[in-house]
Amino acid sequence: MPLGGHVEQADAGAGVQPRVPVRERRQRVDGVVLLAEVAAVLQIRCRHLRTLQGGVVHRRPVGRSHVGGVDGLGEQSLVPVGLLRKVSGHIRRNDGSGLNVSPAAVRDRDDSATYKPNRTQPGAMTDEAIDHRRLIVAGTGIAGLTAAIYAARSNNDPLVLEGDEPGGQLTLTSEVENYPGFPEGLSGPDLINKMKEQASQFGSDLEHGIVTSVEGDKRPFRVELRDGTVYTCDAFIAASGASARTLGVPGEDELMGYGVSTCATCDGAFFRGEDMLVVGGGDAAMEEAHFLTKFADTVYIAHRREEFRAEDYWIDKVQRKVEAGDIEIMRNTELLELHGSPEEGVDHVTLAENEEGYPSEKLDDEGTETFDFDVGAVFMAIGHTPNTDYLEDTGVELDETGYIVAKGGKGGDQTATDVEGIFGAGDVVDYHYQQAVTAAGMGCKAAIDADEYLEDLPAVEAESEAAAEADD
Ligand code: NDP
Numbered sequence: 518m519p520l521g522g523h524v525e526q527a528d529a530g531a532g533v534q535p536r537v538p539v540r541e542r543r544q545r546v547d548g549v550v551l552l553a554e555v556a557a558v559l560q561i562r563c564r565h566l567r568t569l570q571g572g573v574v575h576r577r578p579v580g581r582s583h584v585g586g587v588d589g590l591g592e593q594s595l596v597p598v599g600l601l602r603k604v605s606g607h608i609r610r611n612d613g614s615g616l617n618v619s620p621a622a623v624r625d626r627d628d629s630a631t632y633k634p635n636r637t638q639p640g641a642m643t644d645e646a647i648d649h650r651r652l653i654v655a656g657t658g659i660a661g662l663t664a665a666i667y668a669a670r671s672n673n674d675p676l677v678l679e680g681d682e683p684g685g686q687l688t689l690t691s692e693v694e695n696y697p698g699f700p701e702g703l704s705g706p707d708l709i710n711k712m713k714e715q716a717s718q719f720g721s722d723l724e725h726g727i728v729t730s731v732e733g734d735k736r737p738f739r740v741e742l743r744d745g746t747v748y749t750c751d752a753f754i755a756a757s758g759a760s761a762r763t764l765g766v767p768g769e770d771e772l773m774g775y776g777v778s779t780c781a782t783c784d785g786a787f788f789r790g791e792d793m794l795v796v797g798g799g800d801a802a803m804e805e806a807h808f809l810t811k812f813a814d815t816v817y818i819a820h821r822r823e824e825f826r827a828e829d830y831w832i833d834k835v836q837r838k839v840e841a842g843d844i845e846i847m848r849n850t851e852l853l854e855l856h857g858s859p860e861e862g863v864d865h866v867t868l869a870e871n872e873e874g875y876p877s878e879k880l881d882d883e884g885t886e887t888f889d890f891d892v893g894a895v896f897m898a899i900g901h902t903p904n905t906d907y908l909e910d911t912g913v914e915l916d917e918t919g920y921i922v923a924k925g926g927k928g929g930d931q932t933a934t935d936v937e938g939i940f941g942a943g944d945v946v947d948y949h950y951q952q953a954v955t956a957a958g959m960g961c962k963a964a965i966d967a968d969e970y971l972e973d974l975p976a977v978e979a980e981s982e983a984a985a986e987a988d989d
Contacts, residue, residue: 650676652967653740653750654721655728655907658685659953660943661756662712663960664967668754669719671968676748677716678726684709685758686901686944687953689780690804696953705782708953728757733911733936751974752938752967755908755921756960759901759944764796768855769897776863777855777895781805784894785812791893794819794866796852802898803831809896810843817892819850822874851877853887855895865891903945912936921946932963933970940966 652668654661657679668675687693690705699708717723727743737749761779763769769777778784781795785808793813795806798820809816818835825832838844850870857864869876871885879885903919913934914922921941924933932940942963943956 647739647747647749649737650674650748650750651971652676652752652754653678653738653748654754654756656680656685656756656758656904656943656945657683657709657713657723658756658758658943658956659687659709659712660758660945660956660960660963661685661754662709662716663957664754664756664942664964665716665721665723665960666712666719667961667964668967669716669721671964673752673964673968673971675716675721675754675964676750677721677723678728678742679723680725680727680757680904682758682760683725684713689782693953728907730907731911731939733908733913733939736938738938752940752971754932754940754942754960754963754967755905755913755934755945756942756963757904757907757945759903761897762899762902763897764852764899766852766854768857771859772855772857772863772895775859776857776893777897779897781808781896781898785809785896788812788894790814792817792891793894793896794852794890794892795896795898796820797898797900798822798825798827799898799900800827800831801900803827803835805896805898806844807831807834807838810838813843813894815842816844817847817890818844819847819852819868821849821851821876823848849874849876851875852895853877856889863893863895865889866895901944903948905945908939911939913939913941918948920948929969930966932959932966938967938970940970 652673652675654664654668654675654677657665657677661677665675665677682688684706687705687709692702693699693705693708694702696703696708713723726746728740729743730739730741731753732739737751738753740748740750740753742748763773763779776788782805785793785805789812791813792815793809794817795802795809796819797805798818802818802820803825806816806818816838827835835844835846839846847868847870849872850868852866853869854867855863856866866889867887868890869880869885869887871879871882873879873884876885880887903921905913905915905919905921908915908921913936916922921934923931923941923946925931932942932946934941940963942959944951947955947959
C-alpha cells in the first residue's frame with residue numbers, strides 16, 4: 518500500500534452498509550479517498566489525495582504519477598460521493614480495467630463513504646473529522662505568499678491563511694520602487710495581487726482566517742482560528758507580519774478612524790485641504806508625509822529626537838518638499854494628547870518639545886515646551902509590533918518584543934524555530950531589514966526548510982504513532 522493510510526478491505530460494489538454511530542463509522546471508513554484516480558480519469562490536475570485516519574482527513578499532495586502506484590485501490594477506496602457520481606461508470610485503472618462503479622453502488626455507499634467536511638468546532642474534535650493539511654502558512658504578506666509559491670511548487674499543498682490585514686504592510690505602500698525586476702516601480706497592492714495569483718496558480722489554497730493558537734507540543738499541530746475552525750498540519754510557517762504601533766496617548770483610541778490613522782495611503786484623501794501631522798522619523802513617516810502632500814495644506818512631521826532613522830533617499834525626498842513649503846519638520850517633538858470627537862474628527866493636538874529630544878520623558882524640565890497645535894488629521898508611523906501572540910504557548914522562542922527567534926546562520930534551516938516543524942518568515946522574525954525583498958527571501962527559505970522537514974516526516978510520524986499506541 519504505497520500511499521499509507523489504514524485501508525479497509527471493502528468492495529465498491531458492496532451493498533448498503535448499516536447505519537452506525539459516527540465513531541464506529543469512522544473506523545469503518547478509514548481508507549483512501551481516491552481523488553487521484555478520479556482526477557486521472559477526468560484529465561484534471563490532481564493535487565490532493567485524502568486519507569481518512571482515525572477521523573482526521575489527511576490531505577496529501579499527489580501527482581498523476583502516483584495513480585499507477587495505487588494498486589487495486591478501486592475496490593478499497595472511498596471517493597467523495599458527489600465526485601463519484603459525476604464519474605461513475607467511467608473510472609479506469611491504469612491497467613485499463615474498470616472499477617465497475619454503478620450509480621446504485623454510489624447511492625449505496627452514501628452512508629459509508631462519509632468523510633466529514635473540512636471544518637469542525639473546538640470541542641467537537643473527538644467526533645468530527647478535522648481537515649488536515651501538510652502545510653499551513655499564516656499570513657498573506659510578501660513572506661507568506663512567497664512561501665506559498667515555493668511550497669505549492671514543492672507539492673506541499675499549502676493552506677494560506679489571510680488575516681485582518683490581507684496582503685500585509687505592502688498593501689499600505691503606494692509606491693514600491695526598490696523591488697527587483699520592476700524598474701518602473703509598482704504599487705504595493707499590485708505586487709501583492711500578482712503574488713497571490715502566482716501562489717494560487719501553483720495550487721495554494723488561500724482562505725480568510727486569524728490563527729489564535731497553535732499547539733506545538735503535539736503532532737500533527739492543532740491550529741485554531743478565531744472563528745472556531747480547527748485544522749491540523751504537519752508543518753506551519755508563521756508569516757503573520759506586524760501591525761502598526763500606536764502611542765497610547767489620550768484621545769488616540771477614541772479618534773482612531775476619525776482623523777487618526779496608521780495608514781496615509783488608505784486615509785489621506787479623506788482630509789483634503791487640512792493640515793496634517795505625521796508622527797515618526799523612519800522610512801514610513803517620510804513616505805507617508807511625502808504622500809500626504811498630495812492632499813494636505815501643510816504636512817508636519819513630529820519626531821521625538823534630532824536625527825531621522827529614515828534612509829537618505831527618503832530624507833532627501835522630504836527635504837525637497839520642505840523647500841517647496843509643503844512639509845514642515847518638528848524635531849525633538851512628541852505628541853501628548855489628541856483633542857476632538859468622533860463626530861467632528863481631530864480638532865487639535867498637544868505637543869511637547871525639548872531640544873535634547875524625548876520631551877515626553879522631561880515634561881517637568883525647564884527646557885520642555887508644551888503647546889497646542891491645530892491639525893485636522895494625525896498619522897502614526899512609529900513602527901510595528903509582530904503578530905505572534907498565537908505562538909506564545911507553543912514553545913517557539915519569542916524575544917521581549919514578540920519577534921520570533923529563528924535559528925538563522927548560514928546553512929539550511931535558517932527559518933526554523935525551537936519547535937520542529939514551525940518556521941518563521943518576514944516581519945515576525947526580522948526587525949532589522951524589514952524590506953519587501955528580504956521578506957520574500959525569508960518566505961522562500963521557510964518553504965524550503967519546511968519542505969526538507971516534511972520530507973523527513975514519515976519517520977517522525979511513525980515514532981509518534983508508536984508512542985500513541987503505547988499510550989492506548
Ligand atoms: P521604524 O521602526 O524604522 O521607525 C519608527 C519611527 O517611529 C522611528 O523614527 C522611531 O523613533 C519612531 N517611534 C517609535 N516609537 C515611538 C514613540 N513611542 N513615540 C514617538 N516616536 C516613536 O519603522 P517604519 O515603519 O518607519 O519602518 C519599518 C521598516 O520598513 C524599515 O526597515 C523601513 O526601512 C521599511 N520601510 C520601507 C519603506 C520604503 O522603502 N518604501 C517604507 C516604509 C517602511 P526613533 O528613531 O527615535 O526610534
